Amino acid sequence: MGVKNLWDIIESCKKTIPLHHLQNKRVSIDLSCWMVQLQNVNKSHCSLKDKLYIKGLFHRLRALIALNCTLIFVTDGSIPAIKLSTYRRRLKSGTEDEINLNNTSSLRRNMGSEFSCMIKEAKLLGMALEVPCLDGVEEAEAQCALLNSESLCDGCFTSDSDVFLFGARTVYRDICLGEGGFVVCYEMADIERELGFGRNSLITLSVLLGSDYSPGVRGLGPESACRIVESIGDKGVLQRIALEGLSFARKGSRKQGCSRRCNHKENESDRQLNINGSERDLQGEKHFQQVVGAYLKPKCHSADSEAVHGSNIKEQRCSKS
Structure with a gap:
């Protein structure tokens, strides 16, 4: 997915x-x-x-x-x-x-x-x-x-x-x-140029909308999620969430912003977002940090690993140069 x-x-x-x-x-x-x-x-x-x-x-x-x-x-x-x-x-x-x-x-x-x-x-x-x-x-x-x-x-x-x-x-x-x-x-x-979404913004969208790693925030649709993320900006969005937790989504969803960057139309669920300070939300914020880590530091073979060397991809790169 x-x-x-x-x-x-x-x-x-x-x-x-x-x-x-x-x-x-x-x-x-x-x-x-x-x-x-x-x-x-x-x-x-x-x-x-x-x-x-x-x-x-x-x-x-x-x-x-x-x-x-x-x-x-x-x-x-x-x-x-x-x-x-x-x-x-x-x-x-x-x-x-x-x-x-x-x-x-x-x-x-x-x-x-x-x-x-x-x-x-x-x-x-x-x-x-x-x-x-x-x-x-x-x-x-x-x-x-x-x-x-x-x-x-x-x-x-x-x-x-x-x-x-x-x-x-x-x-x-x-x-x-x-x-x-x-x-x-x-x-x-x-x-990045047309939508203003860098890697940090896309990671945040995955937490808000849902992905293989996260169920998403209930009641938040793509239009509102895009508006929230673009209102903060790619550079500071992960730091903002680290400081405020997912409660930042409730604040951001109330702000008026340009929605030209999202092809999905607003639906009724976008206007029913409800995030509070419950224990469940604290667990969700902890999960968010796990999601961020999973995307920023995935388990992979490094570029200089034996596995990558064994695949001959580096040698193939040199032969193309």
């Missing part, structure tokens, strides 16, 4: 660029996101036994390799402890493989699940096409963001919007092949 409503909020920054603009680019790929996309196509056309998702993956890789792109798969590692409540909700709706959630630390994924087997098949295809794979410590999009922010890749493919909160600068959300092929691209520089 990423951050609730974030793709809609940054819609005005979306760019559709011709596929050939990726010529000679170094690109990381959040493999799980690609496989979910391809799995959905597979389900709409035939059974998983036909492995249409592998054919789709092959065509994507072939098109990018033909453009002399340097590619690297990045896979998810353990499930972060802060994300376990999200997995509990997904399990109840039957959208995730069953795992043991009676734990407060990060959990290893079920490597025997159907989806994990699909990931293994994808990695084998990548090996055959000389596409290296970096197995993430926890979130794949966080590892992709680190590679991008450390200039080890020029951009990353993922559909998880929280990749920006982890520090990514250039994100490709989707790809279309064939004649007139294109990619859907978002640049953090555009988000």
Whole structure:
């Protein structure tokens, strides 16, 4: 999911660029996101036994390799402890493989699940096409963001919007092949310039609206959340919350501000925000600090780690220079 409503909020920054603009680019790929996309196509056309998702993956890789792109798969590692409540909700709706959630630390994924087997098949295809794979410590999009922010890749493919909160600068959300092929691209520089939302602002929006790490503030919609965050500014928003807690949202929601930066219209719930000084709110403020830490300091392989060196991405970068 990423951050609730974030793709809609940054819609005005979306760019559709011709596929050939990726010529000679170094690109990381959040493999799980690609496989979910391809799995959905597979389900709409035939059974998983036909492995249409592998054919789709092959065509994507072939098109990018033909453009002399340097590619690297990045896979998810353990499930972060802060994300376990999200997995509990997904399990109840039957959208995730069953795992043991009676734990407060990060959990290893079920490597025997159907989806994990699909990931293994994808990695084998990548090996055959000389596409290296970096197995993430926890979130794949966080590892992709680190590679991008450390200039080890020029951009990353993922559909998880929280990749920006982890520090990514250039994100490709989707790809279309064939004649007139294109990619859907978002640049953090555009988000900062056009919307005034930097990384700190996006992290704050994730707490207010909800994300994989936070349920959000009840009664607060995207229009009000955007107005609150932009009224404070990116530089001081995290410090402001550290000093005032989530009560700052109630104050900010009463202020009048320009809403041109948010594509969502105000709804009734936006006018029913109720935040007080209860024990529950204090717990929420503590959770907020955990969310901030999870986004600012995610568990990833560092740029100079053996895992990154072993993926040959640094050597590939040098060969492109």
